[in-house]
Amino acid sequence: MLAAKHANPRLVVVASASSSSGRLHVRDLATTPGDFAPAATGAQRHHSTLAGPTTARESSRRREEGDKERKVVQGAVGAPTASPWLCNSPQMTRTVQKSLWAAASQWDAVLRPGKVRNAPDDSSQPTYGLLGKDLAMFSEAGFDMDKIHLKRNAPVAQLYEDAIKYEGAVIAASGALINFSGKKTGRSPKDKRIVYEETSKDDWGAINIQMDEHTFEINRERAIDYLNTRDNVYVFDGFAGWDPKYRIKVRVIASRAYHALFMHNMLIRPTAKELEEFGTPDFTIYNAGQFPANRFTAGMTSQTSVEVNFKRREMVILGTEYAGEMKKGIFSVMHYLQPVKFGNLSLHSSANQGPDGDVSLFFGLSGTGKTTLSADPRRALIGDDEHVWSDNGVFNIEGGCYAKCVGLDAEKEPAIFNAIRFGSILENVTYDYATREPNYEDTGITENTRCAYPIEYIDNAKIPCMANEQPKNVIYLTCDAFGVLPPVSLLDSNQAQYWFLSGYTSKTPGTEDGIAEPTPTFSTCFGAPFIILHPSRYASMLAKKMEAAGTRCWLINTGWVGGAFGTGKRCPLKYTRAIVDAVHSGELNNADFKETPVFGLKVPTKIEGIPDDVLNPEAAWSDKKAYQQTLEKLAGMFNKAFERYSTECSPEVVAAGPKI
Numbered sequence: 196m197l198a199a200k201h202a203n204p205r206l207v208v209v210a211s212a213s214s215s216s217g218r219l220h221v222r223d224l225a226t227t228p229g230d231f232a233p234a235a236t237g238a239q240r241h242h243s244t245l246a247g248p249t250t251a252r253e254s255s256r257r258r259e260e261g262d263k264e265r266k267v268v269q270g271a272v273g274a275p276t277a278s279p280w281l282c283n284s285p286q287m288t289r290t291v292q293k294s295l296w297a298a299a300s301q302w303d304a305v306l307r308p309g310k311v312r313n314a315p316d317d318s319s320q321p322t323y324g325l326l327g328k329d330l331a332m333f334s335e336a337g338f339d340m341d342k343i344h345l346k347r348n349a350p351v352a353q354l355y356e357d358a359i360k361y362e363g364a365v366i367a368a369s370g371a372l373i374n375f376s377g378k379k380t381g382r383s384p385k386d387k388r389i390v391y392e393e394t395s396k397d398d399w400g401a402i403n404i405q406m407d408e409h410t411f412e413i414n415r416e417r418a419i420d421y422l423n424t425r426d427n428v429y430v431f432d433g434f435a436g437w438d439p440k441y442r443i444k445v446r447v448i449a450s451r452a453y454h455a456l457f458m459h460n461m462l463i464r465p466t467a468k469e470l471e472e473f474g475t476p477d478f479t480i481y482n483a484g485q486f487p488a489n490r491f492t493a494g495m496t497s498q499t500s501v502e503v504n505f506k507r508r509e510m511v512i513l514g515t516e517y518a519g520e521m522k523k524g525i526f527s528v529m530h531y532l533q534p535v536k537f538g539n540l541s542l543h544s545s546a547n548q549g550p551d552g553d554v555s556l557f558f559g560l561s562g563t564g565k566t567t568l569s570a571d572p573r574r575a576l577i578g579d580d581e582h583v584w585s586d587n588g589v590f591n592i593e594g595g596c597y598a599k600c601v602g603l604d605a606e607k608e609p610a611i612f613n614a615i616r617f618g619s620i621l622e623n624v625t626y627d628y629a630t631r632e633p634n635y636e637d638t639g640i641t642e643n644t645r646c647a648y649p650i651e652y653i654d655n656a657k658i659p660c661m662a663n664e665q666p667k668n669v670i671y672l673t674c675d676a677f678g679v680l681p682p683v684s685l686l687d688s689n690q691a692q693y694w695f696l697s698g699y700t701s702k703t704p705g706t707e708d709g710i711a712e713p714t715p716t717f718s719t720c721f722g723a724p725f726i727i728l729h730p731s732r733y734a735s736m737l738a739k740k741m742e743a744a745g746t747r748c749w750l751i752n753t754g755w756v757g758g759a760f761g762t763g764k765r766c767p768l769k770y771t772r773a774i775v776d777a778v779h780s781g782e783l784n785n786a787d788f789k790e791t792p793v794f795g796l797k798v799p800t801k802i803e804g805i806p807d808d809v810l811n812p813e814a815a816w817s818d819k820k821a822y823q824q825t826l827e828k829l830a831g832m833f834n835k836a837f838e839r840y841s842t843e844c845s846p847e848v849v850a851a852g853p854k855i
């Protein structure tokens with residue numbers, strides 16, 4: 196048996212080495228747990244403004260919490276089901292984390308006396324990984340280099356350690372890190388703004404929410420002031436875009452280790468040499484998401500603000516810790532830079548490549564199946580969410596994937612399931628306290644549970660993530676909650692433009708704030724929240740590229756069949772996969788097609804393995820009248836949504852819409 200004494204002798208941890216269970220018992224010798232209390236987990240943190248100087252009231256609150264939590268821990272070890280709710284909650288995460296952290300640091304002290312400093316507010320950690328000239332850049336930006344500890348491109352293990360110590364993260368059985376984003380568990384498109392200034396105004400896309408330069412400066416300063424209150428500030432320098440000709444250098448500066456690890460996974464990781472030669476970034480994200488925006492600042496409508504400034508080449512995040520804002524922020528930057536600076540087309544799509552080199556793009560709004568359907572054992576994965584179509588072919592913008600985890604099943608989605616291991620971050624996923632197995636069925640925190648992992652965790656990823664081939668097939672994924680669109684149809688060139696500009700789908704719950712059930716939406720270019728230019732600029736580029744390459748365009752409905760949401764069911768994944776297989780095998784090239792009424796879609800009359808009543812939605816509806824009414828209702832919605840584009844495109848494209 197080993198007994199260790201903390202430098203601050205209020206806690207003694209007795210680790211019973213002989214016990215096969217390896218249990219740790221925490222024996223309390225005094226009352227104050229404040230010394231080792233990590234920052235609150237997201238769920239708790241949003242109640243307090245910032246984890247700054249500890250007030251007397253705060254200490255007493257922590258003391259009370261600590262007392263409560265210690266009791267839970269003592270009762271819970273070995274008997275973890277005392278409260279099933281607590282076992283799966285972020286609160287429990289924090290409780291368990293606290294006790295384990297305390298225990299683990301005691302172990303360190305025993306094994307390496309005098310070498311390890313235990314307290315989470317340890318101020319001895321060095322600023323490292325930065326060269327002299329980089330340090331000057333930080334001082335110039337307003338960082339207090341005498342106070343904060345910048346950790347640049349810290350190793351994954353250290354980001355784990357810090358997330359565990361300071362943020363209440365835990366390690367899942369598979370080795371992935373489980374962390375929580377607090378109050379916001381999806382993106383906040385209504386709080387995302389683009390600064391209107393001389394560089395952006397010429398290309399202004401009519402779809403962006405504006406912010407003025409002065410307000411940006413105020414928020415930027417607020418973010419940096421907040422970061423200056425932190426002991427640790429994490430920096431990650433990496434690339435966006437796999438094609439060296441078109442990539443940009445991105446710097447992320449964040450207060451949470453979890454955010455640095457997320458971007459470590461989602462950007463393209465530089466080699467040691469590339470890092471040394473990194474120099475001035477092309478774009479910088481200041482992520483102070485733990486701290487709110489001031490609602491009295493001009494134009495702020497909430498405490499959340501995500502803002503992009505093309506002139507300064509900067510993005511500032513306040514009041515949301517949802518990590519997806521950073522990845523989609525860089526995507527917005529690429530939606531501006533790629534067309535304007537390089538003449539390339541940026542795409543909200545996944546991409547994969549068959550054994551014969553043929554490339555497929557899968558466009559689709561959030562939740563329509565880009566990640567799921569691009570993970571295909573027979574095809575190499577180029578990327579799951581953000582791509583660029585250039586003259587050379589297709590390249591991925593990202594170095595990782597951000598997969599939805601709701602209902603994740605090892606058998607149905609093995610590639611994604613197996614990518615969830617050491618280095619991956621599970622976001623807002625609850626877990627079994629006793630086994631540390633993630634619970635993918637639990638949507639208690641959000642439906643939008645996610646995992647971010649480096650792309651090389653997918654066995655058949657194509658690295659570098661690019662293909663020097665023009666796409667042979669483009670697949671539009673739509674999730675039709677009305678259940679009237681066929682599961683697959685072939686689009687001609689005019690229809691391809693019409694459906695791209697319309698961007699019809701249903702928003703699935705969770706990915707955006709405030710969406711509770713599938714909600715029909717027209718999200719132009721299958722990604723309205725991310726585009727910067729006028730939608731018709733992307734649409735006409737796409738049409739030209741598809742025509743030049745002879746690309747075929749398919750519409751696949753991954754949404755409801757046999758009735759609308761509520762009566763029908765989501766098209767079984769195995770059927771959608773069989774349809775995608777039929778596109779790739781060439782089976783559909785030789786199929787017979789029948790044109791549907793109203794939408795004029797060409798639907799294959801037969802596909803191997805797909806029941807006829809799935810292929811033909813009308814056959815699946817028992818109430819034919821209701822089917823017809825629903826079809827016409829949707830057609831009416833299309834016509835209304837397309838009005839704004841009718842002057843922007845040719846009469847042929849307008850005529851490719853539904854006829855009622």
Ligand SMILES: Nc1ncnc2c1ncn2[C@@H]1O[C@H](COP(=O)(O)OP(=O)(O)OP(=O)(O)O)[C@@H](O)[C@H]1O
Nearest residue numbers: 561562563564565566567599753765766767768771
């Ligand atoms: N027929 C189907 N086809 C595709 N996905 C389906 C189908 N039925 C159910 N699903 C589920 O729908 C979800 C699709 O999510 P996915 O992560 O693939 O979306 P995405 O397009 O990548 O979205 P995002 O841009 O938000 O990452 C998954 O949870 C998947 O299991």
Ligand SMILES: O=C([O-])CC(=O)C(=O)O
Nearest residue numbers: 382519523560561580706
């Ligand atoms: O951005 C996110 O949060 C997830 C995603 O890929 C999308 O919504 O398209």
Ligand SMILES: [Ca+2]
Nearest residue numbers: 565566580597
């Ligand atoms: Ca995805």
Ligand SMILES: [Mn+2]
Nearest residue numbers: 543560561580
């Ligand atoms: Mn996406």
